[in-house]
Amino acid sequence: MKYLSFIMMILASIIKILADECNGWRITSPIVEGLVWTAGQYYDISWEPSNSQVETVDIVDLYTDNNELAATQWKGPISVKTLTTGNFQLRVSSTGTYYLNVTATTSSGGKCSLNSVSFTVITGLPEPSSSDTSTFPAPTSSLAPTSSPTLGDP
Numbered sequence: 001m002k003y004l005s006f007i008m009m010i011l012a013s014i015i016k017i018l019a020d021e022c023n024g025w026r027i028t029s030p031i032v033e034g035l036v037w038t039a040g041q042y043y044d045i046s047w048e049p050s051n052s053q054v055e056t057v058d059i060v061d062l063y064t065d066n067n068e069l070a071a072t073q074w075k076g077p078i079s080v081k082t083l084t085t086g087n088f089q090l091r092v093s094s095t096g097t098y099y100l101n102v103t104a105t106t107s108s109g110g111k112c113s114l115n116s117v118s119f120t121v122i123t124g125l126p127e128p129s130s131s132d133t134s135t136f137p138a139p140t141s142s143l144a145p146t147s148s149p150t151l152g153d154p
């Protein structure tokens, strides 16, 4: 009889492990703190399933540091064995601190989600170069200044 509670404890642990189908699934990139990402550029998020029951990775949402949804960045589902979303274009309209929330589904239909580390997003290139080949429409008639500088009276 004195072993009964011990056996119950073991059983409870086993059931808990089986129930936590998400356990083990983890993000492998980005994991470094202090990253600076640029809106419009391409990034990916990667993971490893470990011994979790995660089967597909479904959606990657970008959240502000106030935990507000900014925009969905990528949509699956893809097999968890793919290990990465592959590159997606970062769509965000204002500079700030954000994190990614990744949602997945297990083989029994359970939902799992993970948050990435926080990173900074900037919406413009830090130093536009003089050879900027942006897609903004070029001015159509800007070969000469439209008015000559006026000479000041002596």
Ligand SMILES: *[C@@H]1O[C@H](CO)[C@@H](O)[C@H](O)[C@H]1NC(C)=O
Pocket (backbone or CB within 6 Å): 101, 102, 103, 113, 114, 115
């Ligand atoms: C990710 O987003 C889902 C759905 O909005 C939410 O339920 C979940 O708590 C978030 N995950 C984390 C780890 O915050």
